[in-house]
Amino acid sequence: MSRDIPLNWFLYFAAASFSIGLMGVLLRRNAIAVLMAIEIMLNAANINLVAFWRYGIPAPDEGALTGVMMAIFVITVAAAEVAVGIGLILLCYRRWHSADVDRFDSLSR
Template structure:
């Protein structure tokens, strides 16, 4: 059996990679990919804690799976809306670089 700490270390590393990707990149699609990595790190944490909690209890609870499903739904909606905004901004300015997208400035 894999210890819980390994899952947490993996999740923390995945979250840090996603955070670095979201903060260091200038391309809008790369920023969205970084945010997706951070959401996947949260999913790894939820599933790991659910698995170890379910092993301690005699009756299996599905709270961890329900939360993970909600995170997947939010991630899918975020990708759909974010990609639509990026495509719309790209069609207007012909650049995916976030620093050059000043559509919302008055």
């Protein structure tokens, strides 16, 4: 049976991943590293969605993949976020010759 690993292990792993991503967002100065840390946080949310779907009470139709569908939606939104984020970082790098997030505090310089 696929329920050999208890649900709380998935939740601990997701909490640890989210904490690592949050530390990366708060402590890193490079914009690319901040984007990667945000992706780690979104993946932690995906782990929670799929784990709760798998270990939760089954839906009446038994065919609903709600947790997986939500995870796919989050992955799609994350891909769009990274595409826009990288575009903005490239524009800022061309202007200020730096990917340091402290330099992006004003659009007038």
